[in-house]
Amino acid sequence: MERDVMDLIKDKEFIELTSAERSEVNDLCANEEEFNQMKAMLASIGGLNWSNPTPRPETKERLDHLFQQTYPKAAPVWYNGALAVVVPKDKPIYRQPLIQLAAVGLLFLMIYPIVNNSNEQNTQLAMVEKKEAAVKEKSVQNGQKANTKDDLNEISTSESSAATMESGNSSEAVLSPTESLVSASAASVSAGVAYALPTTLAGATASTIPGSDHPDGIFREDLAEVFSVPASREPEVFDLLTTSF
Amino acid sequence: MRLIRPQYKTLSDEDLMIAIGKGDQRAFDEIYHRYSGPLLGYFIRMLWKDREKAEDFVHDIFSKIVRKPELFDPTRKFKTWVFSVANNMCKNEYKKQEVRKNTSNGLDQHYAVGDSNTDVFSEVHEGFFRAEFEECLAALDEKHSESFKLRHIEGLSIKEIAEVLEISEGTVKSRLFYATKYLAESLKEFNPVINR
Numbered sequence: 001m002e003r004d005v006m007d008l009i010k011d012k013e014f015i016e017l018t019s020a021e022r023s024e025v026n027d028l029c030a031n032e033e034e035f036n037q038m039k040a041m042l043a044s045i046g047g048l049n050w051s052n053p054t055p056r057p058e059t060k061e062r063l064d065h066l067f068q069q070t071y072p073k074a075a076p077v078w079y080n081g082a083l084a085v086v087v088p089k090d091k092p093i094y095r096q097p098l099i100q101l102a103a104v105g106l107l108f109l110m111i112y113p114i115v116n117n118s119n120e121q122n123t124q125l126a127m128v129e130k131k132e133a134a135v136k137e138k139s140v141q142n143g144q145k146a147n148t149k150d151d152l153n154e155i156s157t158s159e160s161s162a163a164t165m166e167s168g169n170s171s172e173a174v175l176s177p178t179e180s181l182v183s184a185s186a187a188s189v190s191a192g193v194a195y196a197l198p199t200t201l202a203g204a205t206a207s208t209i210p211g212s213d214h215p216d217g218i219f220r221e222d223l224a225e226v227f228s229v230p231a232s233r234e235p236e237v238f239d240l241l242t243t244s245f
Numbered sequence: 246m247r248l249i250r251p252q253y254k255t256l257s258d259e260d261l262m263i264a265i266g267k268g269d270q271r272a273f274d275e276i277y278h279r280y281s282g283p284l285l286g287y288f289i290r291m292l293w294k295d296r297e298k299a300e301d302f303v304h305d306i307f308s309k310i311v312r313k314p315e316l317f318d319p320t321r322k323f324k325t326w327v328f329s330v331a332n333n334m335c336k337n338e339y340k341k342q343e344v345r346k347n348t349s350n351g352l353d354q355h356y357a358v359g360d361s362n363t364d365v366f367s368e369v370h371e372g373f374f375r376a377e378f379e380e381c382l383a384a385l386d387e388k389h390s391e392s393f394k395l396r397h398i399e400g401l402s403i404k405e406i407a408e409v410l411e412i413s414e415g416t417v418k419s420r421l422f423y424a425t426k427y428l429a430e431s432l433k434e435f436n437p438v439i440n441r
């Protein structure tokens with residue numbers, strides 16, 4: 001706040017004035033008596049209570065009425081309050097809560113597929129592995145069954161040729177083609193090729209899984225799997241065997 | 246709701262005026278609360294203690310604020326702007342009264358008629374000093390009295406007075422100097438009161 005002659009007179013005693021200040025005051029009060037008189041007057045004026053009166057309530061009521069006429073209020077719809085909060089008109093657009101929420105939502109929508117996509121790939125890979133393992137197991141089993149079928153079919157087909165052979169060579173002649181077939185079928189199993197089994201043989205194969213202690217049948221121990229077929233179900237093969245012995 | 250709505254009491258006068266321009270009635274209530282009293286006091290002092298007229302002037306000045314808030318330049322201080330408007334209203338009223346005075350019987354009905362010296366020595370107390378002071382102030386030239394009132398009663402700085410009256414700070418100082426000298430001369434009989 002600027003300091004003028006009045007402030008000098010109010011704040012300082014005559015004796016405290018510097019020569020520069022005294023020359024400044026000199027126009028207003030020539031001597032100490034006048035200075036003190038001026039000082040006292042200003043202090044008295046400052047000491048007066050200049051409290052302002054309060055206007056009558058009618059004045060305010062008239063002004064309120066005028067204000068409502070000049071600025072008619074918006075219709076009191078239910079969302080008016082919420083709208084004023086989320087879209088305040090006095091804020092810049094980037095500071096409006098609705099815009100901020102929309103921006104966050106958009107950001108989430110943009111990020112979510114990226115995050116979610118990597119998770120999905122992992123789970124899909126896991127599922128494929130499981131499926132592959134299951135398929136492998138099945139195909140191995142099917143391959144075993146197919147081997148059995150092929151062996152037995154081969155045995156039955158070699159029946160006629162075995163009849164013409166001699167007794168010593170006949171057993172070898174029966175077994176040697178089956179070996180090649182089994183090995184071929186084993187190769188086909190490893191290649192994932194499955195063969196269908198006849199229902200009769202499937203049942204027999206199921207009952208003669210490796211480890212079976214069935215007393216009779218055809219046992220193949222030269223391969224990793226040992227299986228047998230009941231001789232009662234294949235009488236021709238049984239007769240062939242008995243004749244060869 | 247306090248978290249959302251602005252704190253009107255902490256808002257500046259200029260911000261309140263911007264809000265009024267947007268139809269914010271609470272902003273208007275706040276500005277009325279801040280300035281209705283000082284303006285009424287100012288009008289009473291400037292308009293010959295005519296309370297009715299002062300009330301009307303308060304109504305008129307706030308009506309202007311409601312109807313045409315765009316008249317206020319936000320780069321200026323509201324306080325000086327509103328006092329300059331009030332001062333201009335008083336000047337217009339002085340002109341009106343001048344016309345009436347010329348067409349009337351020549352008696353100025355606003356100024357107290359009487360010999361002030363009759364009461365000067367009858368009772369020495371603050372109330373009397375006030376009455377005498379106000380009388381001397383009323384007798385002062387308008388341009389000097391308004392500067393003095395704005396400075397010592399309304400509490401405006403010299404710079405603010407210069408803005409209100411649209412004159413230079415040097416002129417304000419000069420007017421204050423003259424008014425103070427005049428009042429000091431007129432009130433020198435009150436030395437016993439002043440010096441107590």
